[in-house]
Amino acid sequence: MNSNKTTRVLFHILSILLVILFIFPLIWMIVSSLKPEAEVYDNMGSLQAFLPSNHISEWFGAYESVFSRFSIFRYILNSVFYAFSVTIGSIIVNSLAGYAFAVLNFRFKKLLFGLMIGLLAIPGETILITKFVVTQKLGILDTPLAVILPLMATPLYIYMFTIFFRAISTELQESAVLDGANKFQIYWKIMLPMSKPAVATVGTLSFIMSWNDYIWPLMVLTNADRYPLQVAITNINNTEPVYINQVMAILTLSTIPLILIYVFFQKYLVQGLGASGTGEK
Amino acid sequence: MNTVKQLFVRKKVPHINVKDNLTAYLFLAPSLIILGLFLFYPALMSLYYSLTDYYLLTPQLTEFIGLDNFKNLLSDPLMRKSLMNIFKFVILILPIQVGTALGLALLVNNQRKSTIIYKVAYFSPVVMSLAVISILWLYLLNPSSGLINEVLSNFGISAQPFLTSPTQAMYVIVVISAWQGAGNQMLIFLAGLQNIPSSIYEAARIDGAGRGRQFWNVTLPMLKPTSLMILTTTLIDAFKLIIQPMVMTQGGPLNSTMTPVYYIYRTGFTDRQLGFASAMTVLYGGLIIVFTVLQRKFVGGDTNE
Numbered sequence: 001m002n003s004n005k006t007t008r009v010l011f012h013i014l015s016i017l018l019v020i021l022f023i024f025p026l027i028w029m030i031v032s033s034l035k036p037e038a039e040v041y042d043n044m045g046s047l048q049a050f051l052p053s054n055h056i057s058e059w060f061g062a063y064e065s066v067f068s069r070f071s072i073f074r075y076i077l078n079s080v081f082y083a084f085s086v087t088i089g090s091i092i093v094n095s096l097a098g099y100a101f102a103v104l105n106f107r108f109k110k111l112l113f114g115l116m117i118g119l120l121a122i123p124g125e126t127i128l129i130t131k132f133v134v135t136q137k138l139g140i141l142d143t144p145l146a147v148i149l150p151l152m153a154t155p156l157y158i159y160m161f162t163i164f165f166r167a168i169s170t171e172l173q174e175s176a177v178l179d180g181a182n183k184f185q186i187y188w189k190i191m192l193p194m195s196k197p198a199v200a201t202v203g204t205l206s207f208i209m210s211w212n213d214y215i216w217p218l219m220v221l222t223n224a225d226r227y228p229l230q231v232a233i234t235n236i237n238n239t240e241p242v243y244i245n246q247v248m249a250i251l252t253l254s255t256i257p258l259i260l261i262y263v264f265f266q267k268y269l270v271q272g273l274g275a276s277g278t279g280e281k
Numbered sequence: 282m283n284t285v286k287q288l289f290v291r292k293k294v295p296h297i298n299v300k301d302n303l304t305a306y307l308f309l310a311p312s313l314i315i316l317g318l319f320l321f322y323p324a325l326m327s328l329y330y331s332l333t334d335y336y337l338l339t340p341q342l343t344e345f346i347g348l349d350n351f352k353n354l355l356s357d358p359l360m361r362k363s364l365m366n367i368f369k370f371v372i373l374i375l376p377i378q379v380g381t382a383l384g385l386a387l388l389v390n391n392q393r394k395s396t397i398i399y400k401v402a403y404f405s406p407v408v409m410s411l412a413v414i415s416i417l418w419l420y421l422l423n424p425s426s427g428l429i430n431e432v433l434s435n436f437g438i439s440a441q442p443f444l445t446s447p448t449q450a451m452y453v454i455v456v457i458s459a460w461q462g463a464g465n466q467m468l469i470f471l472a473g474l475q476n477i478p479s480s481i482y483e484a485a486r487i488d489g490a491g492r493g494r495q496f497w498n499v500t501l502p503m504l505k506p507t508s509l510m511i512l513t514t515t516l517i518d519a520f521k522l523i524i525q526p527m528v529m530t531q532g533g534p535l536n537s538t539m540t541p542v543y544y545i546y547r548t549g550f551t552d553r554q555l556g557f558a559s560a561m562t563v564l565y566g567g568l569i570i571v572f573t574v575l576q577r578k579f580v581g582g583d584t585n586e
Binding site for chain 1: 301302304305306308309311312313315316318319320321322323324326327330337385388389396398399402403404405406407408409410411412413414416417418420421426428431460464517520521523524527528542545546549550555558559562565566569570573574577
């Protein structure tokens with residue numbers, strides 16, 4: 001029994017060391033945002049580096065300053081708008097296609113499905129420039145549409161919906177047909193409500209993908225009023241004078257929605273990640 | 282792959298009428314238009330532009346120049362350098378990130394409830410975006426006032442230049458990327474570990490297998506599909522590295538953190554040499570596609586339905 005106890009103690013010591021290794025940047029980010037500028041540099045060597053300011057009245061000073069210096073509300077609103085549009089759009093657009101591939105019969109079905117699986121292989125990061133040229137030709141540069149539209153359809157999510165819809169029994173659909181339902185009603189009233197896990201997975205992944213999108217909005221937006229938070233933070237980090245506590249405040253703000261998403265939708269994320277094997281970042 | 286095959290060889294439909302086609306294509310229209318515009322067409326365009334001297338500001342002067350871009354590309358020192366850099370990154374991040382993830386998963390697996398706190402902590406870097414972690418680590422690694430050098434000085438280690446040193450910068454980016462991604466993969470490993478039936482462990486124990494033997498003869502073989510999937514997806518994700526060097530080092534110092542995707546972005550978008558950038562896209566995109574196809578060959582069938 002004694003050796004068992006030693007193992008447990010060792011286990012906890014090792015675990016806590018690892019916890020420190022993994023969590024200290026996040027903690028430092030948050031507490032530094034709750035300090036006046038000078039205090040951030042002051043106690044770097046001591047434990048005080050990981051404690052917020054001693055005076056509670058000073059905690060939100062950095063937030064007040066960063067909100068007054070930059071249009072943070074605007075950026076948050078932009079990010080929220082982009083992320084929700086992408087989430088809803090992505091659920092609808094991808095599930096519509098998934099329904100067609102799973103349930104309907106049409107010409108060139110095999111060809112289109114094969115083509116779509118093939119599209120999965122194209123590394124999106126490398127075609128950023130030609131994607132930009134298309135966006136330019138469409139005349140939607142510097143509009144929200146340029147940020148939102150490309151994220152709305154994803155071969156992987158279409159594939160996920162196709163697999164999910166195929167697993168739903170056909171009897172229910174057939175009885176709906178007998179009741180006089182058309183294809184769209186079957187999709188909207190039966191298939192989609194029965195696919196809540198798929199909807200939640202695709203929705204969550206889309207939200208995170210849009211919220212964290214950085215390079216694309218940076219490329220297509222020139223008007224700073226349309227920047228999402230991710231682009232705004234690098235802008236703020238490069239606008240003199242740079243105050244470290246204010247930078248940490250904006251980093252913290254842009255992380256909070258993601259913490260909430262992970263807390264509430266973690267179940268679906270693991271499902272989605274397990275099924276796709278790709279960490280959408 | 283099985284599910285894909287089922288879809289391909291599905292029962293032959295003898296007669297599809299016009300109305301059925303129309304309905305189906307109405308359902309497909311939004312995604313076909315978006316994928317066509319922002320994925321399929323840009324990919325085809327890259328192929329075409331790679332044979333021209335397209336310049337982003339003056340498309341009307343574009344001329345067809347055959348394989349000249351590719352010839353120049355092969356002798357381009359920065360392209361070579363960026364390829365070397367990304368290979369270095371890939372070779373380092375695979376064992377470091379996947380090994381860390383597996384270690385963490387084994388550590389927290391089958392422990393008491395208190396381990397949920399550990400799990401959350403290991404996962405916490407995942408909830409920060411790449412732009413956020415890049416800026417955060419810039420401050421943590423600041424050579425003169427950064428926290429990391431302060432801590433190192435407590436151990437008698439002199440201040441390190443980190444991101445401003447051509448010999449250190451890429452290693453720093455590897456470690457930060459692994460630190461960020463490991464928690465995610467830990468969760469997938471945990472799911473894999475939980476799928477191993479406990480009866481196999483019992484049988485091994487009855488046969489007298491110790492902890493070490495159980496790990497080598499039961500855990501590792503049973504985790505093989507999960508590990509293979511994680512290894513290949515890490516590999517493919519690693520090839521797309523751009524945000525960390527873009528925000529933290531701008532590819533420097535001395536191009537030591539320049540990656541191919543970042544080089545394509547710079548050549549095409551900043552320098553506006555779209556033809557040349559497209560040639561790089563074709564070359565490097567082709568390379569990633571080869572890895573992706575190989576990945577599908579090996580692990581495509583293991584995705585949970």
